[in-house]
Amino acid sequence: MATPSIEIQITEAELKLLQSLIYQECGMYFDERRAHFLHDRLYRRLKVCGLDTFYGYYRLLTSREGKAELVALLENLTVNETSFFRNKPQLDLFHKVILEELLHRKQERRDWTLRLWSAGCSTGQEAYTIAMLVCDALAYYYLRNPLPFEMPSPKPLIPLPWKVEILASDINYSVLRAAQEAVYPENHLDPVDYSFRLRYFDKVGDKYAVKKPLKDLVHFDFHNLKTEFLPARNDIIFCRNVMIYFDEAEQKRLVEKFYRCLNPEGYLFLGHAESLFGLSDKFRMIHQDNGTSYQRLEGHI
C-alpha cells in the first residue's frame, strides 16, 4: 500500500516538545545543530503511521498503545556507526596494560571472574573485539604463568579457572538482533588482522560469521542508559561514542552511574571525542601512546 504523502508544517514549539520527550526517554539531546535530522525522522515516522498532524503523533507517542511507536522513533534517531577494532591506540592500552594489570590483581585475590560491559554496543563489533582481546590476553598470560594442572584438550577459549562475562547492551532492538546474528560483510573485517579472522570467524559465502565459542562469550541485552538501574559489578565498562549525543547534565548523571556500576579500581573507556573533563573527579586518567582510559578512584561516595 502506498504511504500517503504528507505536507505538514511543524512549529518550533512542537519540535521542542518532541525534543524533551526524547531527552526524558533516552538522554539523547537534539540541539539546533541536529534539529534538521530530528525533523526528517519525524516526517518519516508520520508517514509510516499515516498521521497528518504533529499533535496526533505526539498523542500516540505518549499513550500506552504508542509504546511500540516510541521504540521505533528512538531506533530511527540513534546513530549506530561502529567498527571492529575501533580506536586502535585505546584498544592497545586495554589489551596490553589494563587487562594485564587486572588479571594480575585478580589472580592475587584468587578472584577468577572478569566482567566487562559494552554499553551502547550497536551491531556488536565492539563487544566481539573486546572478546577477542580478552581471549588473547588470557592465552598470553598463561604462557607466562602456567597453570598448576593440565589444561583439558581441546583447549577452551577461556582457560580454567577463569570465567569471563561480556555484556553488550543497546537501546535499539534492530542493532541488537544484528549483533546476536554476528554475520558481517567482508569489508567490515578490514580492520581485523588475519590471525584473528582465522581464529574467530568462519567464511560463509561472501560474509564472515563469528565462531560459536567467541559468540557464546557475549550476552546481548536491552538496557537504556537513561534508567537508574544498570548492570553492576563490572571490572571494565566500554561506553564509546554514546555520550556525545547527551547533554552535559545527562553525561554527568551517566558517569556517576558508571562509577557505581564499576568494581573498585575498575576501568571506564570512552570514545575518542569524549572525556571526563568537567564531568567527574572520581576517576584517574590513564593516557599512554594515544590511548586513554579512566580508573575508578576509591574513597569517594
Ligand SMILES: C[S@@+](CC[C@H](N)C(=O)[O-])C[C@H]1O[C@@H](n2cnc3c(N)ncnc32)[C@H](O)[C@@H]1O
Ligand atoms: C555510535 S554508536 C557506538 C557504538 C560503539 N560503542 C562504538 O563506539 O563503535 C552509539 C550507540 O549508542 C546507542 N544508544 C544511544 N542512546 C542510548 C541509550 N540511552 N541507552 C543505550 N544505548 C544507547 C545507540 O543505539 C547506538 O547503537
